[in-house]
Amino acid sequence: MRGVDPSPVLLDRQLSFMGKFVNSFRRLCNNYLQRVLFCWYLGCTPIIGLALFVENKHSRVELDLLLVKPEHHRTGIATAMVASAANSLYAEGVRDLRCGYHICNERSRAWQHKFGFEEIPEYFYCKLKSSWYRHEIWRREALGQIEQLEELGTEKDRWDRLVQDLEPF
Numbered sequence: 001m002r003g004v005d006p007s008p009v010l011l012d013r014q015l016s017f018m019g020k021f022v023n024s025f026r027r028l029c030n031n032y033l034q035r036v037l038f039c040w041y042l043g044c045t046p047i048i049g050l051a052l053f054v055e056n057k058h059s060r061v062e063l064d065l066l067l068v069k070p071e072h073h074r075t076g077i078a079t080a081m082v083a084s085a086a087n088s089l090y091a092e093g094v095r096d097l098r099c100g101y102h103i104c105n106e107r108s109r110a111w112q113h114k115f116g117f118e119e120i121p122e123y124f125y126c127k128l129k130s131s132w133y134r135h136e137i138w139r140r141e142a143l144g145q146i147e148q149l150e151e152l153g154t155e156k157d158r159w160d161r162l163v164q165d166l167e168p169f
Contacts (some may be wrong), residue, residue, distance in 0.1 A: 048072045051081040053089070053097075056168050061089060063099035082115060123166040130159035 049072065052065035063085075068077050086097055100122050101108035113119075133156035137149060 049077045049081055051078070051085055053085055058167075061094050061097050062168075063097065066099075078111065079115065121162050121166065123163065123168060126159050126162040126166060130156060130163050133159060 049068040050065070051063060051067075053061055054064045055061045063082060066078055066082065068075075089097060097117075098120070099112055099117050101112060133152055137152050137156060140146070140149060140152070
């Protein structure tokens with residue numbers, strides 16, 4: 001790992017470093033998030049990786065942000081940070097950890113599958129599908145094309161439920 005300490009540090013446990021930033025972030029998000037967990041990775045002195053875990057109003061813990069400096073990509077740092085935080089969260093009783101990615105980011109998708117995350121629908125993708133079905137129903141009704149409206153309505157309702165289940169705040 002290019003001489004990097006293999007142990008990430010959970011900022012919740014070591015608030016002396018970057019404590020003001022962490023506390024400011026917590027105050028800023030207080031209305032939306034139940035818990036915030038930062039995990040940072042030190043090279044020598046500078047931070048070379050950061051993972052942000054948040055617990056939303058539905059008590060779901062999500063890996064919200066994962067950053068590693070480009071010169072340290074593919075060295076195991078992201079995996080070490082997420083594994084360290086996941087172990088800590090598991091010890092605290094968290095059994096469901098979620099993580100999203102942009103639908104076109106193949107490297108992120110591959111990393112998440114390799115790490116063991118299961119594919120679940122993404123909030124904005126589900127919202128887009130729900131909107132498409134809503135528009136398609138409106139369009140067909142306006143044209144008098146009433147065949148398949150019930151099937152389209154069923155699909156729209158399914159996507160609406162997914163949006164509601166995945167809604168972050």
